Amino acid sequence: MLRGGMQAWPLRVTSILDHAARFHAGQEVVTRTVEGPIHRCTYGQLAARARQCAAALERAGIATGDRVGTLAWNTYRHMELWYGAAGIGAIYHTINPRLFDDQIAHIIGDADDKIIFADLTFVPLLERVRDRCLAGRRLVVLTDRSHMPNSLLELDCYEDLIAHESSDYPWRDGPEDAPVGLCYTSGTTGAPKGVVYTHRSNVLQALIANNADGLGFRSTSSVLPVVPMYHANAWSIAFSAPMTGAKLVLPGPKLDGASLCDLIEAEDVTFTGAVPTVWIDMIAEMRKRGTRFKRLERIVTGGSACPRWIIEAFEQEFGVTVLHAWGMTEMSPLGTFAAPRPGMEALDSETRMRLKLKQGAPFYGVEMRILDDAGQEVPWDGVTPGRLQVKGPCVVAEYLHGAGGAILDADGFFDTGDRATLDPFGYMQITDRTKDVIKSGGEWISSIELENHAVCHPDLIEVAAIGIAHDKWGERPMLLAVRVPGSTLTEEALVDFLRPKVARWWLPDAVLFIDTMPHTATGKINKVALRERYRNSA
Numbered sequence: 257m258l259r260g261g262m263q264a265w266p267l268r269v270t271s272i273l274d275h276a277a278r279f280h281a282g283q284e285v286v287t288r289t290v291e292g293p294i295h296r297c298t299y300g301q302l303a304a305r306a307r308q309c310a311a312a313l314e315r316a317g318i319a320t321g322d323r324v325g326t327l328a329w330n331t332y333r334h335m336e337l338w339y340g341a342a343g344i345g346a347i348y349h350t351i352n353p354r355l356f357d358d359q360i361a362h363i364i365g366d367a368d369d370k371i372i373f374a375d376l377t378f379v380p381l382l383e384r385v386r387d388r389c390l391a392g393r394r395l396v397v398l399t400d401r402s403h404m405p406n407s408l409l410e411l412d413c414y415e416d417l418i419a420h421e422s423s424d425y426p427w428r429d430g431p432e433d434a435p436v437g438l439c440y441t442s443g444t445t446g447a448p449k450g451v452v453y454t455h456r457s458n459v460l461q462a463l464i465a466n467n468a469d470g471l472g473f474r475s476t477s478s479v480l481p482v483v484p485m486y487h488a489n490a491w492s493i494a495f496s497a498p499m500t501g502a503k504l505v506l507p508g509p510k511l512d513g514a515s516l517c518d519l520i521e522a523e524d525v526t527f528t529g530a531v532p533t534v535w536i537d538m539i540a541e542m543r544k545r546g547t548r549f550k551r552l553e554r555i556v557t558g559g560s561a562c563p564r565w566i567i568e569a570f571e572q573e574f575g576v577t578v579l580h581a582w583g584m585t586e587m588s589p590l591g592t593f594a595a596p597r598p599g600m601e602a603l604d605s606e607t608r609m610r611l612k613l614k615q616g617a618p619f620y621g622v623e624m625r626i627l628d629d630a631g632q633e634v635p636w637d638g639v640t641p642g643r644l645q646v647k648g649p650c651v652v653a654e655y656l657h658g659a660g661g662a663i664l665d666a667d668g669f670f671d672t673g674d675r676a677t678l679d680p681f682g683y684m685q686i687t688d689r690t691k692d693v694i695k696s697g698g699e700w701i702s703s704i705e706l707e708n709h710a711v712c713h714p715d716l717i718e719v720a721a722i723g724i725a726h727d728k729w730g731e732r733p734m735l736l737a738v739r740v741p742g743s744t745l746t747e748e749a750l751v752d753f754l755r756p757k758v759a760r761w762w763l764p765d766a767v768l769f770i771d772t773m774p775h776t777a778t779g780k781i782n783k784v785a786l787r788e789r790y791r792n793s794a
């Protein structure tokens with residue numbers, strides 16, 4: 257039997273930072289710190305401190321496979337921790353601070369974090385959940401001695417912890433399929449469940465999602481991940497940026513439009529990625545300033561469907577290309593990008609815009625199919641929705657502790673819980689979360705499609721469509737909408753606006769204008785909360 261003649265080089269995430277430190281040593285990592293000032297370092301310095309962090313973790317008794325909790329913004333210290341934990345074979349566990357205290361307590365217990373590193377911002381949170389989940393866990397604040405807070409908790413100081421450790425600490429070896437990261441799902445459809453990434457799945461995700469039609473980073477890029485490291489593995493940016501030597505610009509706790517615009521301008525940012533709610537604020541700020549950015553070329557939007565007006569504002573007013581992406585925590589997390597495909601340039605602008613609103617095509621390494629309720633594949637006609645299923649080297653095989661039981665079907669596919677269409681371009685479009693679809697008289701109404709049409713009204717900023725209980729039809733659609741300040745748009749006028757765009761039976765039975773839209777811990781419209789509040793309001 258002939259043997260392969262190539263080297264067995266384990267795909268470990270630490271090799272990414274090693275590469276950055278060796279071949280992009282002088283490239284900058286810029287952070288707006290939690291303490292306030294802008295901090296600058298290089299990949300070379302970050303790698304040295306990550307090794308100090310690894311040595312400190314080892315000295316603290318953290319062993320291979322132990323969980324290292326983080327309650328932290330996107331900062332250089334958080335990056336050091338991810339790589340430092342990985343370097344001793346431990347597992348970084350990002351805790352989403354926007355979850356409810358009860359969920360956070362549950363997650364910390366479920367993950368059994370041995371040690372938790374928290375930004376100053378989150379010390380009060382730790383104090384709140386102390387009695388529920390912190391017994392026996394060591395707590396470290398990601399700051400220096402002069403900023404250490406007064407607290408009833410026993411807290412260590414990160415800078416003190418790593419100060420005297422060696423920056424030559426040798427990474428511990430291990431197999432590429434060893435666990436390295438833990439991220440819980442958002443908990444919008446049940447209790448949050450843990451997804452355990454491996455070194456291999458993270459390296460592969462960084463490689464394959466960083467293709468030219470995807471993230472597309474290169475060493476001349478300046479990349480600002482607004483998407484937090486505690487949400488869905490930060491869309492792999494903490495790996496794909498150093499892998500290519502791109503400059504990293506980390507926004508810390510300040511995610512408002514003005515602070516982001518300042519950073520984009522000052523740091524010559526070429527690329528940024530966030531959920532749509534962030535863009536709403538940023539566009540308002542950009543309009544106020546009335547200038548275009550010097551170098552911003554592309555933004556990636558994902559996490560929930562992108563309203564058309566956001567794409568139009570970026571592309572037509574500010575000359576920035578918008579790339580719509582879809583993914584989920586369970587996919588490491590990216591799955592599709594709506595990059596242009598051959599044949600699209602010949603289409604009229606309205607058709608091209610409708611394609612941009614789709615979530616796009618899977619890249620190599622993501623198998624995808626849509627099935628009807630009988631388990632048969634539905635046609636790729638761009639019209640017929642089905643259950644969206646995926647498979648690949650960066651897709652979850654099981655949740656932590658086997659939560660939820662077996663989650664792959666007989667063909668090895670994972671059911672995303674999304675409903676979607678596929679079109680002849682291979683473009684996927686999410687029509688709904690399975691749990692959000694509105695079932696009226698036995699027929700399905702796509703809440704996302706209804707929202708997409710409604711939010712095209714120039715007086716609306718955000719819209720949610722939910723099903724409300726109805727004696728005869730089971731459910732009927734209701735729209736909750738946030739108007740631009742000063743608008744006097746009425747329910748009748750909005751329904752008239754929708755009338756030519758959707759089937760008559762899709763028109764909402766009720767429209768309610770609300771002041772603010774509730775969002776989940778990961779920035780999605782909180783439909784569970786809206787349904788609880790309005791479901792029986794007819």
Ligand code: AMP
Binds near residue numbers: 562584615672673
């Ligand atoms: P999370 O794991 O928090 O990223 O949530 C994943 C879910 O967010 C997916 O299963 C989708 O329901 C939704 N989602 C992510 N990206 C998009 C998008 N571009 N358009 C519509 N829904 C999206």
